[in-house]
Amino acid sequence: MKTALLFGATGFIGSHLLRDLFDSPDYSRVIAVARKPLAVSHPKLTVLIGDLASLPALKPQLVADEVFIALGTTRKHTPDEAEYYKIDHDYPLQAAEIAKANGARSVFLVTAVGANVGSGVFYVRTKGEVERDILALDFDHTHIFRPSMILGERDEDRPRERLIIAIWRVLNPLLIGSANRYRGLTGNEIAHAIAKAARHQTAKVQIYHWQEMVALLRM
Template sequence: MSTDVKGKTAILFGASGFVGSYLLEGLLNDPDYAQVTIVVRKNLNISHAKLKMLIGDYHALPTLKDEIVADEVFIALGTTKKSTPDQKIYYQVDHDYPVLAARIAKERGAKSVFLVSAVGPDAGSGIFYIRTKGETERDVIAQDLLHTHIFRPSMIMGDRKESRTLEKALIKIFSIINPLFVGPMQKYRGIEGKNIAKAMLAAAKKPAGKVNIYEWKEMNDLL
């Protein structure tokens, strides 16, 4: 672990994404963290005293290994079918990259991993998206960090920079029907992207077990 900084160190994958951008803001503003490293494909043009930016992608991770050093690793990687129609590339972004990130971070001393997944993952599913999320969770857990935190949002609410017409329509629908999801169905309630990030940062401050799963209720309990 870094010995020249006082406070926790974190590394974030997916800092340019919707939840990841909120995570980055939260980590940089949190006095508990002395250094925040991000791995991004292109310069985000952000300057902060605590920020260390590494330029690279999935293929570049092994070459960045010596700089992927942190107490905690936050993974908010993901893509969409529209932007990544090729299932092989989609799987690489949604599965291979998070698993490799967790593996390298652990090898370099990370004790805790925080992963954004999705509601209803199932490694045995015949549905590609659900199966991918299930396999990602399974394989990140298998990296055997001291603490693994998995966050399973349903519809991720909030205003995105990019225009997603269908998603905007679904968010409007969820804002109306959210109260109808009660009991075991609560996990399907939509949640704001900024609140997912807040829940992840709150979880990092609490004692935790080996594997911790957060669905809608558990995330809201942390807010």
């Protein structure tokens, strides 16, 4: 029985992943690090209140076999690029560094399709840089998930995003061949794929786009 360490449990993917970790017979304990108490409870759950600034002080408690990182923000919520970089790069990297130092063997990281350190687009470059730096930590197993459009109903009212999602649902079947990596998946589906990947770890490094995530869902 393993211990899972989850960052981003209040997010759209992370909240679904939290439930999958509860349901998995592989884990006896799930440690979730969040900025505020969670609205869920479970016998497996331990909640630690923290953020990037307080993470070093939590280090003795961040002991797990596997670390799951579904952290992220939006330009709407974090328009300042320096603050955005801290949340999308610095926080995931420090979480992974501490987990690795405490004995974690596997890391599961959610980034985005097109992640590329050489990109001129800030968002895509940031995702590429966090991938690069977490890969450099040399976990026994590194799993990187690169979703495109994340579909599904959110608690927060986002009219513009709802319109884009509706358009994407129409486009989805048209994205074939090499373009299929841009197909959308729901937050729940992405979480299920991550949980499935945790049960089937073979390669040292595995990157999952739409096609690879769908294959996991069909296992």
